[in-house]
Amino acid sequence: MSLRRGITRRRAASTTRTADGTGPDRARTPARRGPSAKVLGIGAAGVLALCALGATAGVHAAGGDDASPAVLLAKVLGPSGTSNGDIGTDASGVRPIGDGASDQGGDRSGRAPAKTPPPAPVPTPDATPAPTPTPPPPVDDAPDGPEPRDPSDPLSPEYNPYLTPGDPAFVSDDEKAAWLGREAVVRSCMADAGFEYLDWQWWLGGSPQPAGLTADEATAWSNALRGSANADDGCRAQAMNAAAAAEAAGTPLSAPVPAAPAPDVPTERENWLEFQAAVRSCMAELGYEYRYWEYWNPAFDSPDGSPARPSGLSEMAKAQWNLAAFGDTTDTNAGGGCWATGLGSSGYRTFD
Template sequence: MAAIVALAGAVVGAASIGGFATGAYATFTAGPPRTVEQNVAPDVEAAPAAVGSSPLPASDNSPPAPDDGTDPFSAEYNPATTPGDPDYLSTAMLSEWFGQQEVIKECMESKGQPYLAADPRFGESPQPHGLSFEASIAFLKALNGDDIYMPSPGGGCSGVGEAAAEAAREAGTPLSGAVPTVDPGRPTPRQTQLAFEDVIRKCMAEKGHEFLGFTSSWDPTAQPSNPNLPAGMPEGLSPDQQSQWVADMDGDAGVGPAYRWQDAGCSGYATHATGNDNMH
């Protein structure tokens, strides 16, 4: 199976989740969430992403392209939940994933850490909201090992989950867990991305700026970004205008426990307003 929706990056302190802070859709690997559908996101101070567990097993037979009339370039389209898409996650894949999540959750709880069984179809994060900076660091160490900035394979509870999944596969009895039913009214990751961008766009407009949005491979109408400019910045601005654009987008919020979303510009405001920081 090709790239799939993965876990959103865990947040340290009041910073944004890695999903919005470092590219909303990262490739689903052992060291993450999600299909790369966005190039660069706001330069908001963020923690290293929560690893969570190993990749879902690859499918031996890639399904054909969708044939149900669904537009694969629409915001309503979710490759992970659409049978026929190459990135569709089958029930068997999801069952093993959630079985592995149960192992990780048990390990985390034994260390006194909360853990959410993240749904890879929607880029969820296993880290609960509301943790302090210090609590977030403790969470990441328990999950990924002591070096949270350079998680090593097999480290922390994510490594325990990976080992359990591998052993179960070798024994011919893959891990299994209950697969949550998808709410048909739930926003897709693409819709979530666009909603986040809309908050930034309105905030920047109030400050007298244009925000083009982030380049999205799935959206043929998206305006391509100049790779020499910050993501979303229009061309033709003077150096002074560019400096003010960046200041209003990113602010000066501090790092770690000193981070304040109120000082993090429109990107920090959008991250907070959409519930993706640890200030909730």
């Protein structure tokens, strides 16, 4: 049973958000001379890490208890495997050129040395210069999104499947009333525990967690709501138990359903795109491309599970991109980097 809706039916499959499953580890390739490319890469990555460190600490305060990339989809990317081996050119097959010395005894035959044959003629190179490859377009020239769509199109950012009758994910007023009745119990329980719990209609997006919490405060808030790992002792579990008891007594929990938002109020999808635009702008300032994508639209599914990250990057380039985007070269759930910057500047909120 869904903790969000208290029913067995959940969101439509088309809204599933993908996680990253990027490339395999590389083989170890030792380098014979000079610092390896990995050493140089780590140096560059370290600079980005220092820039991203401050933003990482504030991700809970900016985006809510579940604002990490893992929950915002599994919204973007999953962990990308990187190699622990050196990255460089293996020079083990290169042989040194001989010094040309003769044997110690020399040639004592008395014969004249053989003449060196003239060099073979070298073909004259073509005078026509090779074409210069066209450079890729600047990051700023990347498209910001598709052409506007009819708001009634299920793939439109203005479309909310939970508010559209006939959509498989539509949430009825009875379901909303039952949910809000349980939320009232959660809010009372959290208040007794010393925590604020905001009004939350999950079908509109947003988060019940107050903004501005530190990481420790957000953890304490979440523990009060969810309880311990091995017991249903959190406020959410208490609300579910109260709802079951009320149902058995013939007086199911219920609460008034607020009116639907006006058409000009941004949908959750539109808020998400605003957040992603802020991430994209931050990445562009650092010199990285961050591609437009829509988590609800299967047309943006990526073969490697990474719709925002450009394809064809080396393992080192992927690590540097991840560091800029999430504040960590391998952990794309770190929630720092431009992800945290985008959460802070856009005010995007999410929860589950």
